[in-house]
Every structure is written in C-alpha cells, then in structure tokens.
Amino acid sequence: MANSDPVYLRVVEDLRRQITEGxxxxxxxxxxxxxxxxxxxxxxxxxxxxxxxxxxxGLIIGRVGSGHRVRQRPDLLPLHRAQAHFSTxxxxxxxxxxxxxxxxxxxxxxxxxxxLRIAAQSPVTRTRIVYRSDGKPVQLAVSYEPVVYNDGTExxxxxxxxxxxxxxxxTEVTEHVYARVPQPVESDxxxxxxxxxxxxxxxxxxxxxxxxxxxxxxxxxxxxxLVYTLPAPYGDLTNR
Amino acid sequence: MANSDPVYLRVVEDLRRQITEGxxxxxxxxxxxxxxxxxxxxxxxxxxxxxxxxxxxGLIIGRVGSGHRVRQRPDLLPLHRAQAHFSTxxxxxxxxxxxxxxxxxxxxxxxxxxxLRIAAQSPVTRTRIVYRSDGKPVQLAVSYEPVVYNDGTExxxxxxxxxxxxxxxxTEVTEHVYARVPQPVESDxxxxxxxxxxxxxxxxxxxxxxxxxxxxxxxxxxxxxLVYTLPAPYGDLTNR
DNA sequence: GGCCATCAGTTGTGATTCCAACTTTACTCT
DNA sequence: AGAGTAAAGTTGGAATCACAACTGATGGCC
Numbered sequence: 001m002a003n004s005d006p007v008y009l010r011v012v013e014d015l016r017r018q019i020t021e022g023x024x025x026x027x028x029x030x031x032x033x034x035x036x037x038x039x040x041x042x043x044x045x046x047x048x049x050x051x052x053x054x055x056x057x058g059l060i061i062g063r064v065g066s067g068h069r070v071r072q073r074p075d076l077l078p079l080h081r082a083q084a085h086f087s088t089x090x091x092x093x094x095x096x097x098x099x100x101x102x103x104x105x106x107x108x109x110x111x112x113x114x115x116l117r118i119a120a121q122s123p124v125t126r127t128r129i130v131y132r133s134d135g136k137p138v139q140l141a142v143s144y145e146p147v148v149y150n151d152g153t154e155x156x157x158x159x160x161x162x163x164x165x166x167x168x169x170x171t172e173v174t175e176h177v178y179a180r181v182p183q184p185v186e187s188d189x190x191x192x193x194x195x196x197x198x199x200x201x202x203x204x205x206x207x208x209x210x211x212x213x214x215x216x217x218x219x220x221x222x223x224x225x226l227v228y229t230l231p232a233p234y235g236d237l238t239n240r
Numbered sequence: 241m242a243n244s245d246p247v248y249l250r251v252v253e254d255l256r257r258q259i260t261e262g263x264x265x266x267x268x269x270x271x272x273x274x275x276x277x278x279x280x281x282x283x284x285x286x287x288x289x290x291x292x293x294x295x296x297x298g299l300i301i302g303r304v305g306s307g308h309r310v311r312q313r314p315d316l317l318p319l320h321r322a323q324a325h326f327s328t329x330x331x332x333x334x335x336x337x338x339x340x341x342x343x344x345x346x347x348x349x350x351x352x353x354x355x356l357r358i359a360a361q362s363p364v365t366r367t368r369i370v371y372r373s374d375g376k377p378v379q380l381a382v383s384y385e386p387v388v389y390n391d392g393t394e395x396x397x398x399x400x401x402x403x404x405x406x407x408x409x410x411t412e413v414t415e416h417v418y419a420r421v422p423q424p425v426e427s428d429x430x431x432x433x434x435x436x437x438x439x440x441x442x443x444x445x446x447x448x449x450x451x452x453x454x455x456x457x458x459x460x461x462x463x464x465x466l467v468y469t470l471p472a473p474y475g476d477l478t479n480r
Numbered sequence: 481g482g483c484c485a486t487c488a489g490t491t492g493t494g495a496t497t498c499c500a501a502c503t504t505t506a507c508t509c510t
Numbered sequence: 511a512g513a514g515t516a517a518a519g520t521t522g523g524a525a526t527c528a529c530a531a532c533t534g535a536t537g538g539c540c
Binding site: 490 | 513
C-alpha cells in the first residue's frame with residue numbers, strides 16, 4: 001500500500017517521523033534537495049515538494065542559501081504561545097522584528113470591565129503593542145489590566161512573568177476568535193484597506209477564577225491561518 | 241514593483257481578489273491550469289502553483305477530473321463553526337462523512353460541573369460523537385450538558401437550535417486550546433498511537449452568563465493546523 | 481427514450497532543466 | 511595574519527513535458 005503512495009510522501013513521512021520523535025532537534029539541518037534525491041532515490045520535484053509540505057506544516061523553515069532547519073512548532077500551540085515565537089521566527093528568516101509598546105493613562109472602560117469582572121467604573125490600564133517586521137506593522141495587540149496590577153508605568157509584554165513574581169499563578173487563557181473586527185477602531189495602525197478580513201482574538205488571562213489581563217489581538221488574514229484540514233487526499237488541500 | 245514579483249503571485253492575487261470581492265461566489269468554477277496559462281500568459285508551473293496556494297489558503301477546493309471551485313471558508317471561522325463544515329466539505333471531495341452519536345445515562349462528574357457552573361454532584365448527560373470520513377474516525381467530540389437541558393434521550397448535534405427553541409439564546413463560545421490530550425482516556429476511539437500530538441479544544445457554550453453545554457473536541461494534529469504565518473516571503477512558508 | 485461507451489478536459493504527481501539570489505566556506509593576496 | 515574575493519552549495523521560481531486517474535458530456539446504439 002505504501003507502494004502506491006506518492007513518492008514525495010515517503011520522504012515527508014520519514015522526515016516528519018524523525019522530527020516528531022526527536023531524532024532531529026529544533027535547529028538541526030534538514031537534508032538539502034540534492035541530498036534528498038540521492039538518499040531517497042527520488043527526483044528533484046519530489047524532494048522539493050516534500051520540503052515544501054514540511055515547511056507548510058511548520059515543522060521546518062527554509063532560508064535561501066542556508067538550507068532548511070527544524071523549527072520550533074508554534075503551529076500546534078495556542079495562539080498566545082504562537083505569538084511568543086514572533087521574534088524568534090522573524091530572526092530565523094533574517095527579518096528584523098520590532099514592537100512599539102505604548103501604555104495609556106488609566107481610565108474607565110465599562111466594556112472591558114465586564115471582561116475583567118471588575119466594577120464598571122474601575123479604571124483600567126491600556127497597553128497597545130504594534131508588532132513590526134522590517135518596520136511594517138503586521139500585528140496589533142491591545143491589552144487591558146486593572147490598575148491594581150499596573151498603574152501605567154510599565155509595559156505588559158511580560159505579563160505572565162511579572163504577575164508570577166507578584167505571587168499570582170496564571171492558570172488558564174480564554175480565547176474568543178472572530179473573523180472580523182468588531183469595530184473598525186484600531187485598524188488604522190495596521191494600515192488595512194477598508195472591509196478587509198482580520199482574525200480577531202479576544203484573550204483573557206486568568207489567575208484561578210480571577211481575570212488579571214484581557215487583550216484584543218488583531219491579525220490580518222493573510223498573516224494567520226486557522227486551517228481545518230483532514231487526511232489525504234483532503235488533508236493537504238494543496239498537493240493531493 | 242509588481243514587475244519583480246513572482247509570476248504566480250499575479251495569478252493568485254487576481255483570483256483571490258475576485259473571490260474576496262464576491263465576483264466569484266462559493267461553488268463557482270476556477271479557470272483550469274490550461275486556461276490560466278493562456279489567460280495570464282504564464283507557464284504551467286506558475287498556474288499549478290497559484291492554484292495550490294489558493295487551495296492551501298482554503299479559498300478553493302480541487303477535485304480530480306472536475307476542476308477547482310470556490311470554497312466556503314471554514315479556515316477563517318472559529319473552530320466550532322469550522323466543525324460545522326465537516327459534512328459539507330467531506331461531500332465536496334467525494335468522501336462519505338458519518339458520525340456516531342452515543343448518549344450515556346446521566347451521572348455526577350465534579351470536574352465537568354465546574355465548567356458548567358453547577359453543583360458538584362449534579363448529574364450531567366454525556367454525548368460522544370465520533371466523526372468519520374469513509375469509516376475512518378478522524379475526530380472525537382465529547383459533550384456534557386446539565387440534565388435539566390437533556391435527560392439523555394436526545395443527541396446534542398443540534399444543541400444551538402434546540403436550546404434556541406427553549407428560549408435560550410447562545411451568546412458566546414469559549415474555547416481553550418491545548419496541544420496534547422490532558423488524559424489519554426478517549427484516544428482509543430480515534431485509534432491513535434501512544435504519545436501522539438492532538439489538538440484538544442475545551443469548548444463551552446454560554447447563554448448569557450450561564451454555561452449550557454461544554455465539550456472536549458480531540459483532533460489529531462495531522463488533521464488540524466493552527467498555522468501562524470506572515471506575509472511574503474515569510475507568509476507562505478512553502479513557496480517563497 | 482434510455483443506456484452505455486467513448487472522449488476531451490482536469491487534477492495530481494513526477495522528471496528534468498535552468499536561473500537568480502543568497503549564504504557559507506575556502507582560498508588567495510596583500 | 512587579516513581582509514577581500516571566488517567558488518560551491520542552497521532555496522525559490524519557472525518552463526516544459528509526460529502520465530495515471532478521474533469527471534462530465536457527447537453521441538451512438540438498442
């Protein structure tokens with residue numbers, strides 16, 4: 001049965017096995033196109049195709065001139081963990097990741113207060129983080145905290161660490177995912193054309209049963225995919 | 241600048257624009273490989289590549305012998321909406337979707353009671369749904385409801401409709417996403433090898449501030465991707 | 481009219497070849 | 511020795527050709 005399978009799948013499955021089993025650790029080099037043709041006795045098309053599929057799965061990452069390497073796997077992690085890979089992934093492909101962090105003075109936000117389970121008129125601290133790749137903004141995160149946790153003098157990028165230091169243990173994260181911006185408020189920062197689809201993630205960090213921070217993450221659709229796939233021939237919608 | 245762009249991107253962008261702008265409605269046929277080579281004056285490789293990229297984005301779906309068509313877009317929807325497309329998507333590619341629904345008699349489940357915000361000893365109704373594609377199980381959903389909503393005599397597949405009929409309006413859905421099974425309990429149904437990665441979604445349907453149903457959805461990783469991508473050349477990790 | 485076979489069209493896969501841009505390494509020259 | 515250069519290797523993009531499996535429609539035959 002494995003005989004009738006596409007040739008490139010043999011390569012994909014063998015390399016994937018080596019990666020998932022830990023034989024190839026993150027950062028380890030993957031055989032090049034030429035090496036694959038020799039090792040597996042396949043054509044160049046199949047080798048290239050195999051690498052493409054693995055890259056598309058997020059298992060490896062390629063760089064012109066340098067080769068493919070095993071990648072950390074943000075694709076299988078929740079969004080808030082995947083986001084933590086932004087900087088490392090940008091570096092991995094030679095891009096310069098930056099982010100602006102701007103913390104506003106505290107004010108009352110009844111809509112946010114509901115999410116934070118606090119009194120409607122309690123002031124919250126707003127932090128806006130614009131993630132950029134080579135200067136181009138590609139992601140916007142707007143984070144809100146009760147003022148008791150942050151009076152506006154520090155940024156929220158390391159919220160987990162800091163709150164951990166305060167003796168609060170973050171136990172879970174709630175994410176609501178929408179396919180559109182609820183309001184067109186913040187889209188100016190990302191320089192999106194009107195009516196564009198975005199992925200909107202409303203995220204709340206909880207410590208026990210108490211929410212300590214909530215945020216809205218806005219990512220244009222061409223930058224995030226929540227792909228629902230099934231095994232072959234449905235699985236890789238692209239290749240089979 | 242558009243001159244130095246890859247040729248296949250011209251095709252991708254033009255077709256994508258037509259789809260997102262609604263010129264090509266879901267179900268509409270996409271030009272074939274040959275037609276693309278003629279219309280856009282590109283080679284067959286570029287045409288194939290363009291179709292592959294659009295398929296990988298979930299915008300179109302291909303079928304051998306029949307061609308590509310504009311697809312519904314479950315990829316940009318929350319998981320619980322994407323799941324609703326299981327049956328239609330399976331049909332679209334000529335697979336036979338089935339699902340077993342089994343509802344247990346009610347018993348007390350303190351762990352679930354916490355999620356449903358009910359008393360620890362209150363009985364809950366458990367419903368297990370095994371989604372199959374051509375008989376092969378590809379997805380498992382275990383759903384729990386307070387017995388007040390379901391005494392075990394009906395299944396939960398249409399929970400939204402039924403509760404809507406009861407005068408309850410479902411307002412939001414909470415999803416917690418994990419990269420591994422918390423317990424190895426249910427994995428036997430899916431016939432997964434030990435230690436395999438799965439996407440575990442803990443989902444709760446709320447009516448106002450009252451949870452009415454909670455479920456665990458378990459999907460093997462090769463069947464679901466939460467792909468974190470950025471624009472070219474990072475965007476399509478596979479092709480550029 | 482209804483049924484069946486044929487055929488053109490389409491996708492998925494594959495081989496082969498080529499080139500530009502880039503990275504890394506090794507080497508040569510000062 | 512150090513710096514700059516050249517060469518080899520790598521990826522991404524692209525063209526061209528080929529074939530198996532499948533679909534849909536056409537047309538002929540009963």
